[in-house]
Amino acid sequence: MSEVECLIVDIAQARLDASAALEFVSDPGFGGITMFVGRVRDLNHGRSVLGVSYDMFDPLALKVFERACAEAAALVGPRIRTYVAHAKGRLAVGDLAVVVAAGTPHRDEAFRACRTLIEVVKHQAPIWKQEHYVDGDSVWSEGCSLCAAPDPGHTHSHEH
Amino acid sequence: MSEVECLIVDIAQARLDASAALEFVSDPGFGGITMFVGRVRDLNHGRSVLGVSYDMFDPLALKVFERACAEAAALVGPRIRTYVAHAKGRLAVGDLAVVVAAGTPHRDEAFRACRTLIEVVKHQAPIWKQEHYVDGDSVWSEGCSLCAAPDPGHTHSHEH
Amino acid sequence: MKISISLYGAFRECDPRGSVELDVPEPAKVSDLRAAFEAHGLAHWPAFKPGLLAASVFASESTLLRENEALPANGRVAVLPPVSGG
Amino acid sequence: MKISISLYGAFRECDPRGSVELDVPEPAKVSDLRAAFEAHGLAHWPAFKPGLLAASVFASESTLLRENEALPANGRVAVLPPVSGG
Numbered sequence: 478m479s480e481v482e483c484l485i486v487d488i489a490q491a492r493l494d495a496s497a498a499l500e501f502v503s504d505p506g507f508g509g510i511t512m513f514v515g516r517v518r519d520l521n522h523g524r525s526v527l528g529v530s531y532d533m534f535d536p537l538a539l540k541v542f543e544r545a546c547a548e549a550a551a552l553v554g555p556r557i558r559t560y561v562a563h564a565k566g567r568l569a570v571g572d573l574a575v576v577v578a579a580g581t582p583h584r585d586e587a588f589r590a591c592r593t594l595i596e597v598v599k600h601q602a603p604i605w606k607q608e609h610y611v612d613g614d615s616v617w618s619e620g621c622s623l624c625a626a627p628d629p630g631h632t633h634s635h636e637h
Numbered sequence: 638m639s640e641v642e643c644l645i646v647d648i649a650q651a652r653l654d655a656s657a658a659l660e661f662v663s664d665p666g667f668g669g670i671t672m673f674v675g676r677v678r679d680l681n682h683g684r685s686v687l688g689v690s691y692d693m694f695d696p697l698a699l700k701v702f703e704r705a706c707a708e709a710a711a712l713v714g715p716r717i718r719t720y721v722a723h724a725k726g727r728l729a730v731g732d733l734a735v736v737v738a739a740g741t742p743h744r745d746e747a748f749r750a751c752r753t754l755i756e757v758v759k760h761q762a763p764i765w766k767q768e769h770y771v772d773g774d775s776v777w778s779e780g781c782s783l784c785a786a787p788d789p790g791h792t793h794s795h796e797h
Numbered sequence: 798m799k800i801s802i803s804l805y806g807a808f809r810e811c812d813p814r815g816s817v818e819l820d821v822p823e824p825a826k827v828s829d830l831r832a833a834f835e836a837h838g839l840a841h842w843p844a845f846k847p848g849l850l851a852a853s854v855f856a857s858e859s860t861l862l863r864e865n866e867a868l869p870a871n872g873r874v875a876v877l878p879p880v881s882g883g
Numbered sequence: 884m885k886i887s888i889s890l891y892g893a894f895r896e897c898d899p900r901g902s903v904e905l906d907v908p909e910p911a912k913v914s915d916l917r918a919a920f921e922a923h924g925l926a927h928w929p930a931f932k933p934g935l936l937a938a939s940v941f942a943s944e945s946t947l948l949r950e951n952e953a954l955p956a957n958g959r960v961a962v963l964p965p966v967s968g969g
Contacts, residue, residue, distance in 0.1 A: 495659055505679040505730050511751075512672045513744060515969050519665040531968065532891050534961050536944040538968075563968060570665050575969045584673060584755060584883075591671075592748055595969060599744075603942065603961070604968025605892030617893040620967030622938040623947060675883050691882065694805050694875050696858040698882075723882060735883045744969075755883060763856070763875070764882025765806030777807040780881030782852045783861060 479550040480558045483542035485535055488566035493573035502558040502580030509584035511591035515575040517568045525611040526570060533565045534603035545597035549579055549590035557581050561594055563604060639710040640718045643702035645695055648726035653733035662718040662740030669744035671751035675735040677728045685771040686730060693725045694763035705757035709739055709750035717741050721754055723764060798823050800830055800868060803875040807849055811842040821868070827855050828864040834876065853878045884909050886916055886954060889961040893935055897928040907954070913941050914950040920962065939964045 482501050486493055495514055502510055517529045546559040558580045568574060575598060579590035598604075599621070606618040642661050646653055655674055662670055677689045706719040718740045728734060735758060739750035758764075759781070766778040803816045811817075819833050831850070838845035854877050855862045857869045861877075868874065889902045897903075905919050917936070924931030940963050941948045943955045947963075954960065 496656060499655055499674060503676065503731070508676055508678040510674040510676065512674070513747070514659060514670040514672070515744065516663065516668055516670065518668040518742065532895065533968070534889070534891050534942070534944075534963065537942055537946070537961070537963075540945060571663070582678065584675065587673070588748070588752055595744060599969040600966070602966060602968045603891065603963050604966055605964065606967040607892075617896075617964075618967035620892075620965035622965040623940045623942075623963055692805055692809065693882075694803070694856070694858075694877065697856055697860070697875070697877075700859060759883040760880070762880060762882045763805065763877050764880055765878065766881040767806075777810075777878075778881035780806075780879035782879040783854045783856075783877055 479546070479555050481543060481546040482560045482562075483539055483546065484562040485533060485538060486562055486564050488564045488568055488572065493562050493564055493576045495573070495576050498560040498562065498576045498578040501560045502578045504558055504580055506556065507558070507580040507582055509582070509587035510578060510580045511584070511587040512576065512578040513591055513595045514573055515595070517570050517572050517574055519570045521608055524608070527609045527611055528567055528569045529574070529609065530567045530607040530615075531563070531565045531574065532605040532607065533563070535565075538563070538602045538604060541602040542598065544601070545577075545594045548597055549593045552593055553579075553581055553586035553590050557586070557590055559590065559594060561598060563598065563602070565604075567609075639706070639715050641703060641706040642720045642722075643699050643706065644722040645693060645698060646722055646724050648724050648728055648732070653722050653724055653736045655733070655736050658720040658722065658736045658738040661720045662738045664718055664740055666716065667718070667740040667742055669742070669747035670738060670740045671744070671747040672736065672738040673751055673755045674733055675755070677730050677732050677734055679730045681768055684768070687769045687771050688727055688729045688732075689734070689769065690727045690767040690775075691723070691725045691734065692765040692767065693723070695725075698723065698762045698764060701762040702758065704761070705737075705754045708757055709753045712753055713739075713741055713746035713750050717746070717750055719750065719754060721758060723758065723762070725764075798825060798868070798872060800825070800872050800874060802830070802834060802855075803873075805875060806878040806880075807846070808853075808876055808878060810844045811838060825868050826864070827862045827866050827868060830855060830868060830874065831864070849878050850876070884911060884954070884958060886911075886958050886960060888916075888920060888941075889959075891961060892964040892966075893932070894939075894962055894964060896930045897924065911954050912950070913948045913952050913954060916941060916954060916960065917950070935964050936962070
């Protein structure tokens with residue numbers, strides 16, 4: 478019953494579409510939809526950002542997105558629709574980098590499921606962010622080390 | 638710095654607009670947006686629902702929406718944009734009843750702020766739901782009793 | 798003083814006009830209005846439920862009113878049953 | 884056996900082609916490849932950071948690989964530095 482859509486969107490060809498996410502997770506039996514949208518910020522660690530390049534190991538990234546959806550369903554039960562889309566390529570400030578959404582019968586489930594989606598994507602998906610600064614410098618963000626046998630219930634709570 | 642938009646939308650004249658919510662809470666300095674959308678379900682407490690009428694005491698409802706936004710800002714700090722819109726009138730299954738959204742620098746703040754918005758709206762706003770069933774019956778939902786001196790930090794965690 | 802009470806939610810079933818006007822002796826507190834409203838409801842409205850009133854609060858357009866508060870000078874209040882928005 | 888290693892994130896700085904091919908003696912485990920990759924990096928890439936490799940894992944297209952696992956039969960792996968998506 479759990480329906481899932483996972484996408485990688487090459488920014489050279491298309492944009493992430495928050496409306497499509499809402500549409501996908503909607504169902505006549507669902508009263509609650511929670512969506513998270515991540516956008517490129519103009520400032521990070523005090524440095525002025527021009528844009529961000531996202532590099533991605535596509536086949537494994539899609540598998541991790543699907544696992545994120547499965548974890549969300551494991552958390553709240555099978556009556557859920559989930560959506561995960563991540564951009565790759567060079568994004569400008571304000572561009573959408575990631576859109577995740579969960580539709581469920583009630584709102585508490587939708588919030589917990591949506592949070593699970595984004596935490597798994599952030600901490601487990603093989604995606605790398607290179608920030609381009611106004612001063613001409615570019616830096617690959619320090620990230621979250623993957624481990625070879627991840628505990629499926631493990632999601633970090635720190636921000637990065 | 639906290640920017641707020643609060644709306645009551647008469648369903649006879651317009652629809653709730655999730656894209657407008659995303660747009661409003663966006664800011665070049667914000668990396669995270671969390672949105673919650675509440676829709677009319679086809680089934681409630683096992684009864685088949687045709688539609689829902691929302692009744693609202695408009696002036697006080699808007700004040701409560703504004704207070705919800707202020708509580709969200711108190712929770713995560715002044716770098717936040719918040720949006721609260723609720724429909725009134727007769728809605729069909731699938732129609733959007735409520736849209737709330739919060740934009741903040743990071744995602745944890747956005748999730749906590751968005752959750753605060755919807756909990757305050759659900760438990761403190763003077764809004765009443767009458768469900769119309771397929772069998773012709775109509776019932777005003779049992780709800781959450783308001784109290785004359787609400788603790789601003791108080792939000793119930795139960796679902797209704 | 799004349800008090801106009803707007804009816805919301807299930808109280809709309811009591812009077813299709815959506816409001817009722819009651820006269821309460823001055824100085825009147827919210828609790829006085831509550832008693833007058835209950836007496837009126839029991840006397841005139843078959844659909845009136847005292848239990849719903851007990852779970853309801855009175856409010857002005859800007860705030861909820863405490864039981865021992867004076868009624869607003871403009872004579873306009875609303876009676877708010879338990880809420881169920883969202 | 885010949886192993887083609889795709890480079891992602893900061894490892895792309897090491898070789899603009901985005902991959903490198905290494906020969907490792909069979910039977911080869913992931914840990915053997917890690918040692919060969921480190922030796923290659925130290926010998927050929929000025930931008931190579933052993934600390935980054937220590938925080939990285941190897942993966943096939945479908946799963947992360949444990950250190951004591953055999954290398955995939957198709958000879959294709961990726962080296963994944965700490966991730967920073969979203």
